[in-house]
Amino acid sequence: MTTATANTFTAKAGWRTRLADNERLLWPLMLAPAILYIVLLVGFPFFLSLFYSVSDVTVGSRSMSFVGLENFRRVVATDTFWTALKNTLIFTIVSQVFVLVFANILAMSLSADFRGKWLVRLLILLPWVAPISLGAIGWLWIYDSIYSVINWTGQALRLLGPNEWPIWLGQPTLAMVSIIIVQIWRIVPLATVILLAGLTSIPQDIHDAAAVDGAGFWRRTLQITFPLLLPITLVAVLFGIIFTFTDMIVVFLLTRGGPYDQTQVLATWAFFTGIQGGDLAGGAAVSLFLFPVLVAVAIVFLLLARRSEVT
Amino acid sequence: MATVEARHISKHFDEVRAVDGIDLLAREGEFLVLLGPSGCGKTTLMRLIAGLEQPTAGDIVIDGRVVTDLPPRARNVAMVFQSYALYPHLTVAKNISFPLRAVGMQRDAIRKKVEWAARMFGIERFLDRKPRQLSGGERQRVALARAVVREPVVFLLDEPLSNLDAKLRNSARDELKQFQRVLATTTIYVTHDQAEAMGLGDRIAVLNQGKVIQIGTPQEIYGKPMDTFVATFIGSPPMNLVEEGASYVGFRPEAFLPREVGSSEDSVAFPFRVTRVEYLGADRLVYGVLEGRTAEAHVISKLPNNIRAEVVAGERYDFVVRKREIHRFDRNSGRHIDGRGDDDGNR
């Protein structure tokens, strides 16, 4: 009896030591909780979203039935959808073009050494590192219809006529310009630090060699720096696109899509339809239009990762 | 003290046969060097002995006990890594005592052991420092102390001198040999440096492409190379090999001498056209071509400074090699053929 107990005991202890040494068991066991969590909290909701988009589910409903592509048909038939799609594209493309130009200039200026660089970097990073919903509230005040500091400064500098008082968030085109400015403001710091990391990774030898070979500043920039920076620039652009195309915070807080849907983007419209309107199925259908861009970006990332693995 | 034996051991990584059916025995207290070019499998073989790799086939036997299925900690071996692998977050004292604490030794006993090991390597002054505050040579000593402290049955040393500068390396080599003599612990030492191998090893096992090509004393390896690989891998400059019919004729550069100094009744003459002479201080290297041969035969002669014979580039001389310094290798297999570099039961 005692022998049997002792035996099972040693057998157990033996099994434990073997687990602690067995990489084939250890790695999957260590990965499993994280993967399970991600599958349950990213994978499952995503498929639920696909499922909702072909159903008639609402916030209060107990049952739901399959309606095929009805939701998509319904969504595409509205004018708001086309406005939102157009706005999303304009919002993304225009802001990212500016981000690319600004971030390149800024990263090059920051790559030089100068006094107070630390403080300059902190100030420049503020828009990215501070919570965006709070930063957006700051802009709400700057764009205020009555007390806008931009208008006051414009008048003080005689850039605006005495009766010119633009309502930044209230006039259709101006509202779009306003939210694009905020998005540029928010993404430039991220793109800058990414490009800066790329710039510092180019060995000084290459610059020296080019200088010895007689290349001037512009030649060096165009023929050495930019080509070498291309992959990292791509990374910066991809993140910019993801964070802009799928973002709803800036528009939601500054204009709520107004005036008259003139700044409505897909993400905000999905929120208004699905959460505030209670039409989960419709909202899910709208938000799924964000997905193709996500897939495209993911593919580019995979190609980038594979390339960096080869070299 | 223990013997270490590899029994027909193999390790394949996907298609690559890093270790390909090696049989090897390290005798009690022996200093055995595994020598070979990079990628020859010597490090993999050592990791198999340590238990850091699982063999594809075969067994590791330490002290007569099959340990193939035991984890590294149960094999009672100690290893010094090329990088030293000191734990950066621990002081020198904690580094050295790490193996003792891992087995739960008493505090007093640990302290005594650490002091003993530290004294042995002259690092008592550094016990409270972190590894990053030490020089390369000091780190190496800490790594050795950590290996010695629990008195393992086998030392495994993986190129422990290669991160030291050339000057330090010579003195460290000397010390290493001394410690091994004193402790008389079976030691397996991996290196790609033939000078290290010749200087340290009681025996050397020359590895290539996952196989042991030859095992023997440094004298045997140098004097009776089993095949053209060993002949050209050992020696600096390597053995001259000249095509002759179905075989290669091989002779060491230092055996290839001008007629006036090297001639005796059993020597063979080679007409030699000198192309370049390098003066290296202790000796001269004479580069040139053997004349009267179908294939261009580039050979080197190494003349110590006490040979004052005039040798000038562009001139033609008669050089000789004594018959017993000449080796013959089969052209296809590369094996030694005239019996002198015979197996001697070395494999």
Next chain:
Amino acid sequence: MTRRPFKLVRIARAGGHAGILVFFITFLAFPFYWMLMTTFKTTIDLHDVSKNPFLFNEPPTLEHLAVLFQDTQYLQWLINTGAVGIAVVLITLALAVPAGYALARMTGPWAQTLGIAIFLTYLVPPTILFIPFARIIATLGLQDSLWSLVLVYPSFTVPFCTWLLMGFFKAIPRDLEDAAMIDGLSRFGAFVKVVMPISLAGVLTSIIFAFTLVTQEFVYGVTFITSASSYTVSVGVPTFLVRGDVYFWGSMMGACLIASVPIAIIYNFFVDRFVAGFTVGAVK
């Protein structure tokens, strides 16, 4: 004489450099400067268009901050944010540390693919997931509860921190673990007793990022939480302090500033690590 043009060029270049920096600092940091000004201006001063808004036309005041802390639940929101942040950090570490290590040490072609796949899930935006989540949270009875955020936020902190930690662990030489195993530890013991203590910097970085990502999150917060006492800062300030057309500008700007600046400063110390994680090996 011949040096002169060079000197001029150099001055012009330095001037251009300074000009570029001044422009960007103005653009990027201005809203925070403006928050600072607004926080300490009297309401009358704020609402007087005829006076220069860049100056304090009346003495600075603390009345907005008093309102913020006495008449709103701002303090509660700060506490909520901290509590959610700590809970999410703990969950994230429990999941991401072992996963990151396993990914760093696994061999085989699919180890790298798996790592990238996990990273890509970080890119799945809340705006795709919040609709199904709204229903999931309701089904679990967690609506209006901070637990809903604790449950959901790891869905973006875990992928990112796993990826980040994987990079940290990969940089640790394997020799150390081999040495530890020979010195008497098991494979897992080598991870716990040798790798973990060396990786404290990496773990700390993950803690900072998990926490800051939580403080920045808005979409899930505004979707799941509807009662003011359960708001986090990033949701409470823009939703609760804006009431119809009545804006408490001074208090709002103060609220933004108090929450943003500490986070920004901490984050700033670690931003290089963040970028290293972002660049997915495109920078060596």
